[in-house]
Amino acid sequence: MHEYSxxxxxxxxxxxxxxxxxxxxxxxxxxxxxxxxxxxxxxxxTAFATFRDRTVCAHxxxxxxxxxxxxxxxxxxGEIERGxxxxxxxxxxxxxxxxxDEILLDRIEMEVP
Amino acid sequence: xxxxxxxxxxxxxxxxxxxRILAGNDRAAAHNREHFRDRHVVAINLMxxxxxxxxxxxxxxxxxxxxxxxxxxxxxxxxTDHDADRxxxxxxxxxxxxxxxxxxxxxxxxxRGLHDLPWxxxxxxxxxxxxxxxxxxxxxxxxxxxxxxxxxxxxVDKPLKYPVMFLKADLVLITKIDLLPHLPQIxxxxxxxxxxxxxxxxxxxxxxxxxxxGMEQWLAWLEQVRVRQPCREVTHHP
Numbered sequence: 467m468h469e470y471s472x473x474x475x476x477x478x479x480x481x482x483x484x485x486x487x488x489x490x491x492x493x494x495x496x497x498x499x500x501x502x503x504x505x506x507x508x509x510x511x512t513a514f515a516t517f518r519d520r521t522v523c524a525h526x527x528x529x530x531x532x533x534x535x536x537x538x539x540x541x542x543x544g545e546i547e548r549g550x551x552x553x554x555x556x557x558x559x560x561x562x563x564x565x566x567d568e569i570l571l572d573r574i575e576m577e578v579p
Numbered sequence: 580x581x582x583x584x585x586x587x588x589x590x591x592x593x594x595x596x597x598x599r600i601l602a603g604n605d606r607a608a609a610h611n612r613e614h615f616r617d618r619h620v621v622a623i624n625l626m627x628x629x630x631x632x633x634x635x636x637x638x639x640x641x642x643x644x645x646x647x648x649x650x651x652x653x654x655x656x657x658x659t660d661h662d663a664d665r666x667x668x669x670x671x672x673x674x675x676x677x678x679x680x681x682x683x684x685x686x687x688x689x690x691r692g693l694h695d696l697p698w699x700x701x702x703x704x705x706x707x708x709x710x711x712x713x714x715x716x717x718x719x720x721x722x723x724x725x726x727x728x729x730x731x732x733x734x735v736d737k738p739l740k741y742p743v744m745f746l747k748a749d750l751v752l753i754t755k756i757d758l759l760p761h762l763p764q765i766x767x768x769x770x771x772x773x774x775x776x777x778x779x780x781x782x783x784x785x786x787x788x789x790x791x792x793g794m795e796q797w798l799a800w801l802e803q804v805r806v807r808q809p810c811r812e813v814t815h816h817p
Contacts, residue, residue: 467682467714468682468683468713468714468717468718471681471683471685472600472601472717475600475601475602475603475604476600478603479596479598479600479602479603483594483596487592487594489592490589493591497600502742502743502746503717503743504713504714504716504717504743504744505717537779549776550776551775551776552775552776552777552778552779553775553779560779560780561779562779563746563779567746569599569600569601569717570597570598570599570600571596571597571598571599571600572595572596572597573593573594573595573596574593574594574596575591575592575593575594576591576592576594577589577590577591577592578589578590578591578592579589
């Protein structure tokens with residue numbers, strides 16, 4: 467249930483940004499969560515709904531953009547098929563994760579007086 | 580104030596951040612890493628399920644390294660001091676980090692733990708994480724390498740069920756291999772195959788803390804990490 471601690475870090479970060487800009491409320495947060503980030507999106511959403519009370523995000527929506535895992539060959543740039551061994555069949559080198567481990571705060575939409 | 584139409588409504592401003600939500604933890608981890616490297620201490624984040632044999636491996640490691648290398652340990656434990664007690668009895672300078680209900684260690688907890696541990700003169704500092712195959716993988720602690728203990732009694736498909744944990748591992752210790760004769764359905768080759776599907780560089784060593792089998796190989800791996808330090812560069816996407 468580390469999703470709760472991730473939401474804690476998210477709210478602290480948003481609070482700091484909102485203060486720096488003198489925002490009175492936050493309308494919407496956009497986060498990107500990779501398939502291999504180790505974060506359950508459902509739990510993250512529940513944790514956000516629980517913890518946003520009495521913060522600048524009290525009425526904010528959480529927009530979660532899931533990012534699929536993509537493994538590619540660092541030599542030929544070919545994509546490794548999902549569910550296969552993480553090694554390029556043609557080049558014989560270990561695959562590289564090119565996306566899918568993100569735990570990112572992308573955008574904050576805030577109300578500025 | 581909205582100044583496009585003069586309605587007087589507050590303006591909604593989009594602010595692009597594009598930053599890791601755990602950036603605060605990453606900074607704390609970088610700080611720990613700097614401390615470890617300054618002191619030439621090799622920090623190893625040891626993860627695995629409850630009961631995978633993390634403490635037992637460290638006990639045997641300490642006995643085998645006695646007189647050669649100085650070992651320290653921070654043991655993440657939900658409620659007790661049992662693991663740290665066992666580690667101290669094996670000659671390791673050890674302290675518990677009691678996490679209460681927290682399911683993982685983060686970099687700040689490790690930093691606070693270091694304040695209570697005389698770690699400056701150790702060669703290796705093992706951070707024995709909370710027994711859990713999910714949450715600990717998400718947090719950088721400032722370690723030089725991640726090691727995951729996976730016991731043969733856990734079955735062959737754990738890597739496929741918990742890919743993130745194994746994806747982050749620099750080494751997997753397949754533990755309790757002395758039990759293999761009693762587990763006809765468990766084949767090490769099947770575990771290795773599962774690892775190859777979740778780790779781009781699958782690297783594992785089979786060990787038994789009881790019989791000592793494979794432990795020399797594990798010690799050699801540790802020595803390699805010490806000589807090559809710094810070997811781990813932490814990269815995040817994008």
